[in-house]
Amino acid sequence: MSGLAIANLSYSYGAKTALEDVSLAVAPGRFCALLGPNGAGKSTLFNLLTRLFVAPRGRIEIAGFDLAGQPRQALAHLGIVFQQTTLDLDLTVRQNLAYFAALHGLSGKLAATRIDTALDRLDMLERAGEKARTLNGGHRRRAEIARALLHAPSVLLLDEPTVGLDAAARQAITAHVHDLAQEGISVLWATHLTDEVRADDQLVVLHRARVLAQGTAAAIAGDLPLADRFLSMTGHEAA
Numbered sequence: 001m002s003g004l005a006i007a008n009l010s011y012s013y014g015a016k017t018a019l020e021d022v023s024l025a026v027a028p029g030r031f032c033a034l035l036g037p038n039g040a041g042k043s044t045l046f047n048l049l050t051r052l053f054v055a056p057r058g059r060i061e062i063a064g065f066d067l068a069g070q071p072r073q074a075l076a077h078l079g080i081v082f083q084q085t086t087l088d089l090d091l092t093v094r095q096n097l098a099y100f101a102a103l104h105g106l107s108g109k110l111a112a113t114r115i116d117t118a119l120d121r122l123d124m125l126e127r128a129g130e131k132a133r134t135l136n137g138g139h140r141r142r143a144e145i146a147r148a149l150l151h152a153p154s155v156l157l158l159d160e161p162t163v164g165l166d167a168a169a170r171q172a173i174t175a176h177v178h179d180l181a182q183e184g185i186s187v188l189w190a191t192h193l194t195d196e197v198r199a200d201d202q203l204v205v206l207h208r209a210r211v212l213a214q215g216t217a218a219a220i221a222g223d224l225p226l227a228d229r230f231l232s233m234t235g236h237e238a239a
């Protein structure tokens with residue numbers, strides 16, 4: 001399928017199993033929250049999706065391309081926002097994005113148009129000329145999300161993108177990324193914060209290397225607030 005499809009993925013660090021038979025799919029236009037406590041296996045999954053690690057078992061498809069068999073085509077459709085900021089603080093927002101565009105073979109008018117469009121989608125166009133160093137944490141994150149859109153990916157991965165941000169910035173970024181999903185991107189958003197998940201979002205609960213539940217957040221929460229349901233499933237507090 002288009003979007004993201006993961007089937008029967010397993011990964012171990014020596015004797016330590018980090019992922020065990022994980023399967024999930026995120027269709028175009030869907031926001032999927034990957035909710036798991038520390039150590040659940042989220043980072044390992046992201047490292048497999050970005051091909052930092054290669055899974056001995058299982059299959060990953062991005063936009064219909066098998067990551068193992070057609071890595072270049074698959075990764076060309078993947079946008080990534082890492083947990084740690086990766087902006088060059090001495091460059092302006094536009095320069096940061098132009099550098100990334102060049103790495104993807106985009107230059108000239110096409111790059112300029114893509115940069116303006118991406119910044120506009122994140123309400124960051126008016127900050128294009130500011131040095132990244134002068135931006136607050138929320139605006140730096142938005143610049144990084146805009147940067148991840150430049151090559152028009154169909155799948156966007158975000159690894160705990162709101163870590164360290166205040167409540168207002170968290171809310172704004174969560175809303176922006178939900179909007180991106182509504183525009184047709186498949187979003188996989190790793191978090192341990194249940195308040196970032198909307199009732200109609202797709203939700204995958206990962207715990208101790210396994211998928212404990214998946215479905216809409218509302219269906220998984222049932223008659224409990226999602227944080228309470230998460231606690232009852234995993235024994236871990238969620239925000």
Ligand SMILES: Nc1ncnc2c1ncn2[C@@H]1O[C@H](COP(=O)(O)OP(=O)(O)OP(=O)(O)O)[C@@H](O)[C@H]1O
Binds near residue numbers: 017037038041
């Ligand atoms: N290099 C490694 N060697 C051995 N075990 C590891 C290694 N990296 C991770 N693990 C273990 O694999 C499991 C999954 O780790 P992973 O980092 O994927 O979880 P996570 O959900 O991303 O947690 P966190 O939110 O803390 O980053 C954990 O039990 C972790 O201790």
